[in-house]
Amino acid sequence: MTDDPKIGAGKHAGATAGDLGETKREFDMDAVVGYILLIGVLISLVLVVSALIWRWIDTRALSFDYKLTGMNLFQLVLDEVRLAAHGMLRPRLLLSLGIAMLMLTPYIRVLASMVYFMAALKNWKYSVFTAIVLLTLTYSLFLR
Amino acid sequence: MPHVSFELLFPVSIVAGFVGAMAGMGGGVVIIPVLTLLGVDIKHAIAISILSVIATSSGSASAYIRDHITNLKVGMFLEMFTIAGALTGARITLAVSPRPLYIIFGLVLLASWLALLFGSHKLAHTGPQDKFTHWLELEGSYPDRVLGQTVHYKARRAYFGAPLMYLAGIIAGLLGIGAGAVKVLIHDLIMGLPPKVSTTTSNMIIGVTALAGASVYLVAGLIDPGLAAPVILGIAIGAFAGTRLLVRMSNQAVRRFFLFILLILAVEMMVRGIRGGL
Numbered sequence: 001m002t003d004d005p006k007i008g009a010g011k012h013a014g015a016t017a018g019d020l021g022e023t024k025r026e027f028d029m030d031a032v033v034g035y036i037l038l039i040g041v042l043i044s045l046v047l048v049v050s051a052l053i054w055r056w057i058d059t060r061a062l063s064f065d066y067k068l069t070g071m072n073l074f075q076l077v078l079d080e081v082r083l084a085a086h087g088m089l090r091p092r093l094l095l096s097l098g099i100a101m102l103m104l105t106p107y108i109r110v111l112a113s114m115v116y117f118m119a120a121l122k123n124w125k126y127s128v129f130t131a132i133v134l135l136t137l138t139y140s141l142f143l144r
Numbered sequence: 145m146p147h148v149s150f151e152l153l154f155p156v157s158i159v160a161g162f163v164g165a166m167a168g169m170g171g172g173v174v175i176i177p178v179l180t181l182l183g184v185d186i187k188h189a190i191a192i193s194i195l196s197v198i199a200t201s202s203g204s205a206s207a208y209i210r211d212h213i214t215n216l217k218v219g220m221f222l223e224m225f226t227i228a229g230a231l232t233g234a235r236i237t238l239a240v241s242p243r244p245l246y247i248i249f250g251l252v253l254l255a256s257w258l259a260l261l262f263g264s265h266k267l268a269h270t271g272p273q274d275k276f277t278h279w280l281e282l283e284g285s286y287p288d289r290v291l292g293q294t295v296h297y298k299a300r301r302a303y304f305g306a307p308l309m310y311l312a313g314i315i316a317g318l319l320g321i322g323a324g325a326v327k328v329l330i331h332d333l334i335m336g337l338p339p340k341v342s343t344t345t346s347n348m349i350i351g352v353t354a355l356a357g358a359s360v361y362l363v364a365g366l367i368d369p370g371l372a373a374p375v376i377l378g379i380a381i382g383a384f385a386g387t388r389l390l391v392r393m394s395n396q397a398v399r400r401f402f403l404f405i406l407l408i409l410a411v412e413m414m415v416r417g418i419r420g421g422l
Contacts, residue, residue, distance in 0.1 A: 030209050034205075034210035037205055037206040040202065045380060052377075068365060070363060071363065092369065099376075106351040109202075129224060132224050137352065137355060
């Protein structure tokens with residue numbers, strides 16, 4: 001089947017009405033999922049760069065030597081936020097948040113996909129598959 | 145473990161990301177051997193690499209998804225298996241001694257190298273779709289700019305692709321790499337996806353798979369933020385530059401040169417693993 005490529009995936013000339021509805025929604029979802037990934041990674045990289053700049057201003061060095069021992073992602077974020085709330089703002093806060101943001105990016109993408117399959121497409125088969133992926137990832141993030 | 149300075153690690157990571165992208169693989173396959181040569185323990189190197197894999201795969205997956213080439217359903221279905229595999233793989237890495245990791249790393253790199261060098265991107269098979277794959281709704285279409293038309297396709301043999309993707313997940317979690325070459329092979333040869341769909345969908349799967357592995361390494365205390373900062377930044381910059389250059393380049397000789405570097409790394413890792421005394 002040949003379509004005009006300029007028309008794009010959202011508006012197949014020869015598609016049936018049902019197809020059209022689904023591809024249109026997919027069009028929107030592709031953009032949302034794509035931007036979640038892009039923005040997540042960019043925020044994470046900005047946090048890491050900010051941490052390095054702050055460290056450089058503070059100490060004229062770019063090295064960090066602290067260990068993340070036996071902490072899962074949520075403990076790591078909680079720890080850093082708690083320290084920040086006590087007024088202990090440090091470059092390592094930004095670095096840890098950068099790492100956390102990086103790890104949360106694919107997680108948020110899966111979360112958004114589940115909302116999409118459930119609410120927009122009402123596709124229960126894929127809602128279940130996405131829920132399994134989300135539960136497994138949640139389990140891995142809460143590992144101890 | 146010796147301290148590796150930011151000033152050394154940052155440029156080295158840029159080069160690793162660049163070489164990986166130019167060769168058509170991720171930065172992980174280059175940074176892990178390099179980090180171990182700098183004296184970093186292989187398990188720490190794997191843990192840092194898998195974090196950088198999240199950054200590079202999510203970054204490049206973003207553009208492909210927005211271009212409507214990636215198939216979200218194929219991705220979602222196969223992710224169930226790759227994530228489980230990555231959790232298994234990362235736990236194996238925590239349990240074993242370093243030597244077998246060097247040897248397996250070398251072997252996987254060599255196999256991916258062969259796949260990249262000799263892999264032919266044939267058109268997707270057009271045979272009938274089996275009932276299971278049909279039930280899974282694994283089909284779609286994408287706008288192909290080169291052909292100037294929308295390509296419609298139906299995937300096949302998901303029952304066979306799924307367990308193989310579990311194995312691909314084990315490799316990714318075990319070695320801290322995207323294992324994209326393995327995933328693309330499964331998509332292409334077993335499931336009959338068009339090459340563009342298989343590469344881009346594999347890219348999306350790599351991100352969540354790496355996340356599962358990274359969680360295991362984080363709790364095990366193997367993620368060293370001081371090492372992670374320059375590596376994540378450097379690989380992201382290098383891979384971005386490499387990918388941009390690669391799409392504009394038609395010269396196969398340059399790509400073969402970068403593939404040759406990967407071959408040396410593969411052999412070098414295997415030799416170190418076999419000889420021991422790491």
